[in-house]
Amino acid sequence: MNATMPDYDALLSGHLDALRAEGRYRHFLTLQRQAGAFPRALRADGRPVTVWCSNDYLGMGQHAKVQEAMIAAIREDGCGAGGTRNISGTGRHHVALEAELASLHGKEAALVFNSGFTANEAALSTLATLLGATILSDADNHASMIAGIRNGRGPKRIFRHNDVAHLAELLAGLPPEAPKVVAFESVYSMDGDIAPIRAIADLARRHGALTYIDEVHAVGLYGPGGAGVAARDGVEIDVVEGTLGKAYGVGGGYVSGSRVLIDAIRSFAPGFIFSTTVTPAVAAGALASVRHLRASDTERAAHQERARATRAALRGEGLPVLEAPSHIVPVMVNDAVLCRQASEMLLEEHGVYIQPINFPTVPRGLERLRITPTPLHGDADIAHLAGAMSAVWDRLGLARQKRAA
Numbered sequence: 378m379n380a381t382m383p384d385y386d387a388l389l390s391g392h393l394d395a396l397r398a399e400g401r402y403r404h405f406l407t408l409q410r411q412a413g414a415f416p417r418a419l420r421a422d423g424r425p426v427t428v429w430c431s432n433d434y435l436g437m438g439q440h441a442k443v444q445e446a447m448i449a450a451i452r453e454d455g456c457g458a459g460g461t462r463n464i465s466g467t468g469r470h471h472v473a474l475e476a477e478l479a480s481l482h483g484k485e486a487a488l489v490f491n492s493g494f495t496a497n498e499a500a501l502s503t504l505a506t507l508l509g510a511t512i513l514s515d516a517d518n519h520a521s522m523i524a525g526i527r528n529g530r531g532p533k534r535i536f537r538h539n540d541v542a543h544l545a546e547l548l549a550g551l552p553p554e555a556p557k558v559v560a561f562e563s564v565y566s567m568d569g570d571i572a573p574i575r576a577i578a579d580l581a582r583r584h585g586a587l588t589y590i591d592e593v594h595a596v597g598l599y600g601p602g603g604a605g606v607a608a609r610d611g612v613e614i615d616v617v618e619g620t621l622g623k624a625y626g627v628g629g630g631y632v633s634g635s636r637v638l639i640d641a642i643r644s645f646a647p648g649f650i651f652s653t654t655v656t657p658a659v660a661a662g663a664l665a666s667v668r669h670l671r672a673s674d675t676e677r678a679a680h681q682e683r684a685r686a687t688r689a690a691l692r693g694e695g696l697p698v699l700e701a702p703s704h705i706v707p708v709m710v711n712d713a714v715l716c717r718q719a720s721e722m723l724l725e726e727h728g729v730y731i732q733p734i735n736f737p738t739v740p741r742g743l744e745r746l747r748i749t750p751t752p753l754h755g756d757a758d759i760a761h762l763a764g765a766m767s768a769v770w771d772r773l774g775l776a777r778q779k780r781a782a
Contacts, residue, residue, distance in 0.1 A: 399736075430732050504641075596625070
């Protein structure tokens with residue numbers, strides 16, 4: 378007797394239809410980035426756009442030093458990595474990059490992964506498993522950190538976002554001798570706020586807890602040589618995780634820490650052991666980018682100035698900009714359908730590309746357009762953005778704030 382075959386496509390389509398009805402279905406825009414013209418890009422039909430939502434925060438993805446390093450690596454080493462790091466995949470560029478990253482953060486060692494997501498998942502899950510540690514996690518931590526904590530299958534405590542008093546309560550409730558890891562971010566990418574890093578680190582140290590910080594939206598952008606916000610503030614953190622795909626403009630992620638800690642992750646993390654490593658060209662390009670930004674403050678200074686100018690221009694139009702101390706400029710819409718409509722109108726009518734941010738990246742009702750200025754956005758770009766968004770706000774009848782002087 379044959380069983381009736383379920384209609385799997387129909388079952389999955391129901392979930393997709395629900396996403397569309399909520400205005401949360403994710404549309405991907407095909408872009409051709411133009412080397413030397415960032416933040417300009419071309420749509421599939423050739424129409425030009427200005428990109429305002431890229432995490433290539435400094436435009437290093439098109440920097441001449443990075444391009445030259447990647448091209449040289451392909452010519453000298455070929456295209457592929459050859460395998461996982463333990464099976465023929467470790468190359469000279471990987472070793473040099475890890476040494477540079479360890480030096481950047483003042484650590485004994487570093488380990489490169491295919492992405493920042495993989496780095497967080499692998500590192501946190503491995504530490505939780507090997508140490509038998511309780512993970513104390515900020516409520517707004519990135520999905521990759523949540524995945525790592527979940528996959529570690531150990532005890533966890535969630536403290537309210539940036540709430541040091543709540544973290545203190547949770548730490549006080551744990552046995553003093555129990556292994557603990559306090560995991561948090563420096564710059565939170567959706568609100569653009571910054572953690573009270575010193576207070577968290579001091580508290581963790583008093584309770585014998587390991588500190589783990591995600592600096593993916595800060596490395597390259599803050600601190601001496603781009604070492605991040607913790608380094609800027611002179612705070613010692615046990616494990617620093619970062620990405621090579623945002624400010625450094627290439628791809629991959631990493632963790633840095635003590636030699637023993639990094640060796641343990643290298644030796645036990647499935648996400649590292651069983652994954653083909655980044656290519657020689659990616660490692661070489663990332664190395665060139667890290668080295669350049671360690672020596673140059675020009676890009677960082679220009680980046681902060683452009684973020685301030687963009688925020689001021691948008692506030693000047695009375696747009697509901699969420700104030701934040703970082704480079705990230707969120708403009709609140711607070712409705713998934715309207716947020717999607719605003720994004721589409723900016724793209725189709727004004728050539729401005731900003732993806733809408735909605736649940737589960739942010740809570741329902743807190744949908745927004747997340748704007749990321751770069752040093753390569755000029756005054757005319759900023760003026761055009763402010764005028765375009767003001768026009769869209771009028772068309773959609775969206776709420777405004779009092780116009781700033």
